[in-house]
Amino acid sequence: MMRRTTEVTMGDIARMAGVSESTVSRALAGSSLVAAKTRQRISEIARNANFSINEQARNLALKQTRTIEVIFPIERGTLQQVSDPFFVDMLAVLTDELGKHGYDVLMSRSPPWDEDRPGCAFLGARADGVIFVGQGRHRSDIRDFARKHGKVVVWGAVSPGDDYCVVGSDNVGGARMATTHMLQLGRKRIAFLGDTDLPEMRQRFEGYCDALKAHDLPIDESLVIHTPFDIEKAREVSQPFVELFPRFDGIFACSDMIAIAAIANLRQAGIKVPEDVSVVGFDDIPSSAHVSPSITTVHQRIHRAGMLMVERLMGILEGGAPEPVVIETELIVRQSCGAH
Amino acid sequence: MMRRTTEVTMGDIARMAGVSESTVSRALAGSSLVAAKTRQRISEIARNANFSINEQARNLALKQTRTIEVIFPIERGTLQQVSDPFFVDMLAVLTDELGKHGYDVLMSRSPPWDEDRPGCAFLGARADGVIFVGQGRHRSDIRDFARKHGKVVVWGAVSPGDDYCVVGSDNVGGARMATTHMLQLGRKRIAFLGDTDLPEMRQRFEGYCDALKAHDLPIDESLVIHTPFDIEKAREVSQPFVELFPRFDGIFACSDMIAIAAIANLRQAGIKVPEDVSVVGFDDIPSSAHVSPSITTVHQRIHRAGMLMVERLMGILEGGAPEPVVIETELIVRQSCGAH
DNA sequence: TTCAATTTTGCAAGCGCTTGCATTTTTATG
DNA sequence: CATAAAAATGCAAGCGCTTGCAAAATTGAA
Numbered sequence: 001m002m003r004r005t006t007e008v009t010m011g012d013i014a015r016m017a018g019v020s021e022s023t024v025s026r027a028l029a030g031s032s033l034v035a036a037k038t039r040q041r042i043s044e045i046a047r048n049a050n051f052s053i054n055e056q057a058r059n060l061a062l063k064q065t066r067t068i069e070v071i072f073p074i075e076r077g078t079l080q081q082v083s084d085p086f087f088v089d090m091l092a093v094l095t096d097e098l099g100k101h102g103y104d105v106l107m108s109r110s111p112p113w114d115e116d117r118p119g120c121a122f123l124g125a126r127a128d129g130v131i132f133v134g135q136g137r138h139r140s141d142i143r144d145f146a147r148k149h150g151k152v153v154v155w156g157a158v159s160p161g162d163d164y165c166v167v168g169s170d171n172v173g174g175a176r177m178a179t180t181h182m183l184q185l186g187r188k189r190i191a192f193l194g195d196t197d198l199p200e201m202r203q204r205f206e207g208y209c210d211a212l213k214a215h216d217l218p219i220d221e222s223l224v225i226h227t228p229f230d231i232e233k234a235r236e237v238s239q240p241f242v243e244l245f246p247r248f249d250g251i252f253a254c255s256d257m258i259a260i261a262a263i264a265n266l267r268q269a270g271i272k273v274p275e276d277v278s279v280v281g282f283d284d285i286p287s288s289a290h291v292s293p294s295i296t297t298v299h300q301r302i303h304r305a306g307m308l309m310v311e312r313l314m315g316i317l318e319g320g321a322p323e324p325v326v327i328e329t330e331l332i333v334r335q336s337c338g339a340h
Numbered sequence: 341m342m343r344r345t346t347e348v349t350m351g352d353i354a355r356m357a358g359v360s361e362s363t364v365s366r367a368l369a370g371s372s373l374v375a376a377k378t379r380q381r382i383s384e385i386a387r388n389a390n391f392s393i394n395e396q397a398r399n400l401a402l403k404q405t406r407t408i409e410v411i412f413p414i415e416r417g418t419l420q421q422v423s424d425p426f427f428v429d430m431l432a433v434l435t436d437e438l439g440k441h442g443y444d445v446l447m448s449r450s451p452p453w454d455e456d457r458p459g460c461a462f463l464g465a466r467a468d469g470v471i472f473v474g475q476g477r478h479r480s481d482i483r484d485f486a487r488k489h490g491k492v493v494v495w496g497a498v499s500p501g502d503d504y505c506v507v508g509s510d511n512v513g514g515a516r517m518a519t520t521h522m523l524q525l526g527r528k529r530i531a532f533l534g535d536t537d538l539p540e541m542r543q544r545f546e547g548y549c550d551a552l553k554a555h556d557l558p559i560d561e562s563l564v565i566h567t568p569f570d571i572e573k574a575r576e577v578s579q580p581f582v583e584l585f586p587r588f589d590g591i592f593a594c595s596d597m598i599a600i601a602a603i604a605n606l607r608q609a610g611i612k613v614p615e616d617v618s619v620v621g622f623d624d625i626p627s628s629a630h631v632s633p634s635i636t637t638v639h640q641r642i643h644r645a646g647m648l649m650v651e652r653l654m655g656i657l658e659g660g661a662p663e664p665v666v667i668e669t670e671l672i673v674r675q676s677c678g679a680h
Numbered sequence: 681t682t683c684a685a686t687t688t689t690g691c692a693a694g695c696g697c698t699t700g701c702a703t704t705t706t707t708a709t710g
Numbered sequence: 711c712a713t714a715a716a717a718a719t720g721c722a723a724g725c726g727c728t729t730g731c732a733a734a735a736t737t738g739a740a
Contacts, residue, residue, distance in 0.1 A: 009726060020690045025728060035688060050488055055466040056405060057726035060396045060695050067446070088428040095447055104466070105447045106407070107435055126395040126444070148390055231626050257627065264630040286571045287597065290604040291631045349696060360720045365698060375718060397696035400725050 069127035085285040093306030153313045157199035166324045174298035174329035175207025178280040187250035191223035194254025234261035256281040256288045274338030293335035409446045409467035425625040433646030493653045497539035506664045514638035514669035515547025518620040527590035531563035534594025574601035596621040596628045614678030633675035
């Protein structure tokens with residue numbers, strides 16, 4: 001293992017090349033201000049000397065960070081439990097899209113507002129902008145943060161009052177489609193599995209209610225199950241729920257992971273999916289097409305979402321004030337709903 | 341949406357408070373060098389003025405970055421396709437553990453060696469250290485990088501010749517266990533699904549071969565299927581493979597995602613798991629316990645892995661040269677192997 | 681050969697923050 | 711009240727890089 005070679009700076013290179021630091025800077029930046037020959041020579045020297053530019057200094061001088069902070073507002077300590085592939089995909093898209101614009105992604109463990117540095121009354125500004133992937137239970141924190149810092153885009157439930165830029169799926173519409181689909185298949189008693197404390201899930205709940213109302217069906221509170229995102233917990237929570245069968249013949253799950261957990265419990269109880277119970281999920285995570293039964297679900301256009309968020313953030317960085325966007329969703333019919 | 345308020349600096353705060361910049365700096369850092377009263381007053385002013393410290397400048401002065409670069413060496417452009425929950429979990433653990441040590445995580449789109457800045461002959465040093473999650477097809481790149489930059493830890497296949505610090509699961513042992521398990525269940529013709537070009541998969545292949553040899557069974561090349569990680573592609577690749585049935589009665593899959601894809605194809609072809617074919621995966625991703633049949637798999641201790649990597653990286657940053665670690669794996673018996 | 685026009689290079693200030701050391705203020709003691 | 715010791719503050723020099731502007735070197739034409 002190699003020991004840290006004491007960092008070589010531009011000054012060093014300058015000395016080696018017998019030119020000034022500014023010439024090195026320009027040469028390495030490919031400026032046409034420095035003679036092509038010199039530029040080459042300097043590049044060469046820099047390479048041999050194993051020079052790495054100090055991005056911090058560079059960015060300080062340039063007054064930029066070229067970094068965007070991406071925050072997954074997941075309860076602290078729970079992060080370990082995420083595993084919802086939705087998040088990876090989103091992160092992947094964001095990383096890619098931001099990369100295209102020359103930005104790096106900084107993931108920090110904790111949201112900027114719960115800085116815990118002792119006696120520290122200020123937020124750290126380490127990025128040119130922030131993307132929140134999901135509002136979680138932190139709406140008001142995010143709002144405050146956005147008011148103070150401006151350069152913010154959030155993924156989540158889009159609602160009229162927002163004074164910051166939100167990009168999100170059409171949760172209401174998606175859930176309505178999903179529920180309606182089951183109703184049209186003749187199911188009458190459809191359960192809702194999700195955590196309505198989260199704004200997006202709240203919207204999905206609305207869509208679910210809409211669909212029921214449109215079919216003149218009542219909302220049976222005992223079939224609205226507060227189910228967390230985490231698959232292990234979802235499994236536990238849906239355990240007692242399945243015992244309610246046959247009081248329900250359909251399930252709208254707020255995420256594919258929840259659907260998977262629920263189906264596992266149903267099978268375990270000897271209840272057949274989709275014969276006895278029709279199940280529709282949300283997200284369209286990659287494995288939903290490959291599990292058995294494959295899961296009918298509401299597709300979220302994650303790639304498009306990531307692109308739009310980045311695009312909007314860039315707009316904000318340039319001084320604009322882009323509008324929020326609602327992204328349409330699509331029902332992907334597979335086996336779990338029983339539509340053949 | 342708020343417009344960018346022109347950044348307020350320490351100088352501004354100093355002026356407002358009628359003290360020098362250095363006092364502000366110390367006050368905000370909670371130094372006992374400045375009178376408690378003054379400290380409070382300054383904090384107050386800073387808060388009201390909505391001051392954010394410029395971490396870049398701070399870090400420059402402090403000669404640190406407090407940032408670790410985490411790289412998932414996934415082919416460029418493919419990133420979108422990851423979705424393997426293994427990665428999220430790893431990322432989550434790393435983010436958490438590094439956070440505990442006061443480090444942020446920088447995810448960059450591309451590995452440091454394929455910087456594409458025009459005319460740029462140098463690497464950007466933007467982090468105090470680098471963690472590679474997987475060596476992928478980039479072993480030699482990583483080795484070069486490690487030689488030059490030192491502060492590197494990689495997750496992947498641990499092998500004797502490494503001159504950098506590697507942390508990895510006992511792939512050989514895990515695969516051997518998995519395969520042996522099926523052999524003990526009476527299976528004779530076990531297929532291998534994975535991409536042996538990747539060092540870790542190569543090791544798993546070794547373990548697989550070991551087990552077969554120990555049982556005096558030949559290695560049937562036609563049952564060694566080059567299967568990529570991506571679930572969609574895995575599904576495609578294993579499609580023609582299942583038609584070989586009944587030439588095989590067991591499958592060792594290099595990841596749970598591959599196992600899930602293979603099982604989907606088997607079922608589609610009317611082949612029963614585990615009755616007709618016994619399947620064992622690798623990783624123990626969260627959903628493997630909840631799909632049907634639940635997947636017997638080799639558990640990777642991701643949390644421990646993340647902790648160890650961070651611990652080792654910290655060691656390196658302090659000038660040490662920690663040893664590589666092999667982390668033992670564990671066979672989790674569920675339904676897909678047919679062991680009841 | 682001379683001088684203006686051009687091309688290359690270097691100087692020095694500045695990015696926003698930290699910190700060693702000197703200076704000033706406060707406190708305690710004789 | 712003087713004075714030494716202790717506490718609080720400020721000065722100024724960095725951290726490694728960029729860049730406007732001035733200076734030096736080169737070129738070309740007269």
